[in-house]
Amino acid sequence: MSGITNLSRRAALMGLGAGTFILAGGLGLAVGPGALAEDAPKKYGGDAMPGGVKDDPRLFVALAADGTLTILCHRAEMGQGVRTSWAMVIADEMDADWAKVKVDQAPGDEARYGNQNTDGSRSMRHHFQALRRIGAAARQMLAQAAASQWGVPVAEVTVDHHSLVHAASGRRLGFGEVAAAAAALPVPARETLVFKDPAKFRYIGRGDVGLVDGFDITTGRATYGIDVRRDNMLYAVVARPPVHGGKLGHYNVDEALQVPGVLKVVVLNTAPLPSGFLPKGGLAVVAENTWAALKGREKLKVTWEDGPNASYDSAAYRAELEAAARAPGQVVRNVGDVDGALKSAAKHVTAEYYIPHLAQAPMEPPAAAAQVTGDKCEIWGSTQAPQTTRETVAKVLSIPPENVTVHQTLVGGGFGRKSKPDYIAEAALLSRAMDGRPVKLTFTRTDDLHHGFLHTVSVERLEGGLDAKGKPVAWLHRTVAPSIGATFTAGVKHEGASELGMGAVNTPWIVPNLRVENPEAESHTRIGWFRSVSNIPHAFAVQSFVAELAEAAGRDPKDFLLDLIGPARQINPADLSDSWNYNEDPVAYAYDTGRLRGVVERAAREAGWGKPLPKGQGRGIAAHRSFASYAAAVVQVDVDAQGKLTIPRVDIAFDCGPVINPDRVRAQLEGAVTQGVSLATLGEISFKAGQVQQDNFDTYQVTRIEAAPKDIRVHLMPAPKYDAPLGGVGEPGVPPIAPALLNAVFAATGKRIRSLPIRDQLRA
Amino acid sequence: MITFTLNGQAQRFEGDPEMPLLWYLRDVQGLTGTKFGCGEALCGACTVHADGAPIRSCQTTLGDLSGVAVTTIEGLSPDGMHPVQVAWRELNVAQCGYCQAGQIMSAAALLKDTPHPSDEAIDDAMSGNICRCATYPRIRAAIKRAAGEVHRKTASSGSAK
Ligand code: FES
Ligand code: FES
Numbered sequence: 001m002s003g004i005t006n007l008s009r010r011a012a013l014m015g016l017g018a019g020t021f022i023l024a025g026g027l028g029l030a031v032g033p034g035a036l037a038e039d040a041p042k043k044y045g046g047d048a049m050p051g052g053v054k055d056d057p058r059l060f061v062a063l064a065a066d067g068t069l070t071i072l073c074h075r076a077e078m079g080q081g082v083r084t085s086w087a088m089v090i091a092d093e094m095d096a097d098w099a100k101v102k103v104d105q106a107p108g109d110e111a112r113y114g115n116q117n118t119d120g121s122r123s124m125r126h127h128f129q130a131l132r133r134i135g136a137a138a139r140q141m142l143a144q145a146a147a148s149q150w151g152v153p154v155a156e157v158t159v160d161h162h163s164l165v166h167a168a169s170g171r172r173l174g175f176g177e178v179a180a181a182a183a184a185l186p187v188p189a190r191e192t193l194v195f196k197d198p199a200k201f202r203y204i205g206r207g208d209v210g211l212v213d214g215f216d217i218t219t220g221r222a223t224y225g226i227d228v229r230r231d232n233m234l235y236a237v238v239a240r241p242p243v244h245g246g247k248l249g250h251y252n253v254d255e256a257l258q259v260p261g262v263l264k265v266v267v268l269n270t271a272p273l274p275s276g277f278l279p280k281g282g283l284a285v286v287a288e289n290t291w292a293a294l295k296g297r298e299k300l301k302v303t304w305e306d307g308p309n310a311s312y313d314s315a316a317y318r319a320e321l322e323a324a325a326r327a328p329g330q331v332v333r334n335v336g337d338v339d340g341a342l343k344s345a346a347k348h349v350t351a352e353y354y355i356p357h358l359a360q361a362p363m364e365p366p367a368a369a370a371q372v373t374g375d376k377c378e379i380w381g382s383t384q385a386p387q388t389t390r391e392t393v394a395k396v397l398s399i400p401p402e403n404v405t406v407h408q409t410l411v412g413g414g415f416g417r418k419s420k421p422d423y424i425a426e427a428a429l430l431s432r433a434m435d436g437r438p439v440k441l442t443f444t445r446t447d448d449l450h451h452g453f454l455h456t457v458s459v460e461r462l463e464g465g466l467d468a469k470g471k472p473v474a475w476l477h478r479t480v481a482p483s484i485g486a487t488f489t490a491g492v493k494h495e496g497a498s499e500l501g502m503g504a505v506n507t508p509w510i511v512p513n514l515r516v517e518n519p520e521a522e523s524h525t526r527i528g529w530f531r532s533v534s535n536i537p538h539a540f541a542v543q544s545f546v547a548e549l550a551e552a553a554g555r556d557p558k559d560f561l562l563d564l565i566g567p568a569r570q571i572n573p574a575d576l577s578d579s580w581n582y583n584e585d586p587v588a589y590a591y592d593t594g595r596l597r598g599v600v601e602r603a604a605r606e607a608g609w610g611k612p613l614p615k616g617q618g619r620g621i622a623a624h625r626s627f628a629s630y631a632a633a634v635v636q637v638d639v640d641a642q643g644k645l646t647i648p649r650v651d652i653a654f655d656c657g658p659v660i661n662p663d664r665v666r667a668q669l670e671g672a673v674t675q676g677v678s679l680a681t682l683g684e685i686s687f688k689a690g691q692v693q694q695d696n697f698d699t700y701q702v703t704r705i706e707a708a709p710k711d712i713r714v715h716l717m718p719a720p721k722y723d724a725p726l727g728g729v730g731e732p733g734v735p736p737i738a739p740a741l742l743n744a745v746f747a748a749t750g751k752r753i754r755s756l757p758i759r760d761q762l763r764a
Numbered sequence: 765m766i767t768f769t770l771n772g773q774a775q776r777f778e779g780d781p782e783m784p785l786l787w788y789l790r791d792v793q794g795l796t797g798t799k800f801g802c803g804e805a806l807c808g809a810c811t812v813h814a815d816g817a818p819i820r821s822c823q824t825t826l827g828d829l830s831g832v833a834v835t836t837i838e839g840l841s842p843d844g845m846h847p848v849q850v851a852w853r854e855l856n857v858a859q860c861g862y863c864q865a866g867q868i869m870s871a872a873a874l875l876k877d878t879p880h881p882s883d884e885a886i887d888d889a890m891s892g893n894i895c896r897c898a899t900y901p902r903i904r905a906a907i908k909r910a911a912g913e914v915h916r917k918t919a920s921s922g923s924a925k
Contacts, residue, residue, distance in 0.1 A: 077860075079861070213861060214853045215844055217858045217864050218844060218849040218852045218853055218865075219844040220795070220796075220798070220865045222797075224862060227796035235791060289787055289792065290787050290800075361896060363801050363807070363809060363863045363894065363895070363896045365801075411860060412799075412860050412861070413859075413896050415896075445802045445803060445804075445806075667856065667859055670902070671859055672898075673898070675896075678898070696802050696803075696806055697804075697806040698804070702894055702896060704891050704892075704900075705891060705893070705895075705900045708898060708901070709901075710883075712901050
């Protein structure tokens with residue numbers, strides 16, 4: 001057993017106590033000590049986030065004498081283009097020259113920069129106005145500096161594309177020439193800021209700006225967490241307990257230590273359940289390179305004590321969820337008398353939908369490097385949540401969070417997985433175990449699939465009643481799914497307000513009798529955020545069922561959907577039993593049925609809804625509001641005689657309010673469409689004997705180029721004024737895709753698929 | 765001892781011939797542009813060129829490389845101006861960017877052999893490269909955009925000889 005370091009129990013068992021911190025996802029599933037006093041006015045949006053929103057230009061803007069403008073971005077770049085869009089807004093408000101802009105990445109420091117938690121589709125939603133204020137303030141400071149230098153009133157100075165101009169005297173100064181003087185000026189008060197006329201925007205809303213990381217990405221220079229290299233660095237992989245909550249039993253590491261390059265095997269203790277963001281524990285193999293560490297891990301002899309989740313079995317669990325969905329459960333919204341209306345309905349339609357667990361599987365698996373020096377720790381890693389990282393690393397090392405420095409790298413895909421810093425805490429523990437040498441910890445793909453924070457699994461049961469004319473008179477939805485809350489708090493068996501507010505309770509339907517119930521479901525694995533979260537199962541079930549009701553009523557699904565949505569109106573989400581509303585103001589961010597109608601009509605029109613298609617083809621439609629944006633998709637499918645499914649075309653109409661970077665909004669929607677197709681056609685993580693059954697991209701398949709929709713058309717709704725509230729962009733494209741696809745399959749084949757993924761259900 | 769070239773530089777390797785090229789590139793040479801995505805030839809993130817042909821470096825050992833010329837994303841062009849790289853930037857193909865080195869290496873190899881690939885040829889050549897951000901429509905468009913350019917450059921360098 002030589003070479004083993006047994007980390008102190010204290011270090012690894014310093015659990016993140018349930019309810020003592022605010023969840024990284026900000027989904028409101030746990031409330032931190034900073035919860036607002038009862039009489040304080042309720043805050044919304046970015047102001048309600050830990051750390052809030054900062055708009056001091058001195059934090060985010062640095063101008064060099066040569067005119068180089070360095071803009072600090074404090075959000076994680078994970079493919080949404082935020083580093084580009086963020087800088088675009090500041091640069092445009094400053095009237096700066098994009099060619100002179102450089103973007104730097106802020107370290108994790110929420111006290112200094114404001115909230116840095118990159119998820120929930122809210123980077124631009126929460127910061128657009130603050131970024132404008134930063135740019136406007138910087139511009140006014142530059143103008144003031146030039147005015148002082150010239151001895152003229154500031155009102156006579158105009159700003160022109162990285163220069164300051166005094167028209168009367170024909171004088172001109174570059175930004176860089178007054179940079180030092182401007183930096184010494186006080187920051188103008190918020191009320192004195194004058195914003196640029198949007199008609200004069202060069203970058204905002206135009207989107208002909210190249211990605212700031214484009215060159216580095218296309219030349220292999222871009223650095224992700226997995227690419228970090230430090231002097232004297234070691235490489236590690238961990239053998240973790242295969243069952244959630246299991247721990248190390250007997251082990252022998254002698255053979256592993258014989259592998260050339262392997263330096264040490266380190267025991268990592270297992271945190272008790274609920275383990276939150278804490279690592280799972282196990283045996284870490286530390287080596288001179290990743291390959292040696294991997295070979296060493298193969299040579300470990302380990303038995304595991306599996307614990308109470310060893311019986312988790314997806315087939316049996318599905319039956320449990322179905323049983324729960326067939327009996328009454330906790331009522332979470334109730335209008336009218338659903339039972340009576342169902343009894344007297346001319347037609348009573350019932351359907352059950354199933355969506356299995358999903359893994360985010362970002363192409364860059366979780367990876368980070370750490371170096372512990374005394375009571376300080378430096379992290380280099382790809383994380384969506386630098387502050388949660390600091391807190392989690394601080395807990396496992398028993399040091400103050402201020403002693404943890406997080407250097408944010410590019411994130412090679414996150415989709416919610418990298419909101420959870422378990423892998424970073426592992427790297428930190430291993431650096432300490434290796435006497436402070438830097439250690440890079442890498443998840444293999446199998447580690448990623450086996451030790452993730454999975455998307456929930458759910459059964460959604462819907463019942464609907466139609467009157468003799470085919471009008472909907474009753475709607476009953478039972479949603480049954482283990483909650484993300486259970487990952488953090490013992491005994492959680494119901495979906496939280498945020499999960500229910502993702503399309504379960506908050507349907508705006510014109511139906512006189514409507515009830516939503518949420519029966520209990522116990523969690524047996526780590527559930528976490530997955531791009532668009534509970535919107536996926538809720539929208540799949542709700543929007544499939546709308547089409548099923550339309551079929552029963554003998555109506556066109558698009559017309560039936562529009563009738564259900566009803567006339568354009570603004571609904572306070574609380575009136576839909578949604579107390580959460582993505583933490584946005586229920587008035588400014590009301591549920592706007594006119595906007596939902598708008599995207600349905602646009603998608604249908606653009607897709608040629610109703611135009612005849614060749615035999616074997618069909619179109620399906622679905623719409624969904626999420627993250628304060630509205631999306632509708634029309635998917636066109638082709639199913640051949642053998643049951644092979646192809647997707648010639650998808651039209652997605654999208655209304656996120658003002659569009660800041662249209663190119664990135666389009667890119668996010670293109671990606672969301674195919675990710676939606678991927679989960680609908682192929683996505684499934686399943687358990688047997690408590691263990692994940694999928695090991696890599698052969699068994700956990702994701703959509704590849706040949707199966708991706710051939711023609712994706714993104715239709716952005718005309719943007720309102722730039723002071724209108726912004727919706728989210730990264731996630732809301734996903735939810736309508738699966739139901740639109742399955743509705744299209746029904747249109748093409750008459751076959752209604754209610755259980756995802758489709759996989760070979762269409763095969764003849 | 766194994767000798768081969770890496771981005772034009774002669775290499776001698778005296779270690780374990782079983783070591784996968786991927787980890788040699790990333791951990792030993794510090795060429796981290798070549799990515800790890802699956803380790804089992806399932807995702808294409810680790811694609812490099814061996815004598816011009818696309819290979820998965822996670823499934824290629826150093827022992828396989830005797831006398832082979834290996835090119836990684838860092839060596840695809842001296843200045844990042846390979847037509848595929850340029851087209852990728854012009855169309856803002858990347859989202860997170862993690863898969864893109866592998867995509868670009870597969871695309872560059874495709875265009876060398878098939879200057880004007882059909883959609884089916886693109887599917888065949890690119891099917892092994894997963895993009896979880898699903899940038900596929902732009903990958904396809906960028907390949908088509910680069911196609912004319914690769915052809916033109918090849919033709920002009922051919923006639924200059
Ligand atoms: S890492 Fe080699 S193909 Fe995935
Ligand atoms: S760009 Fe993110 S995986 Fe391809």
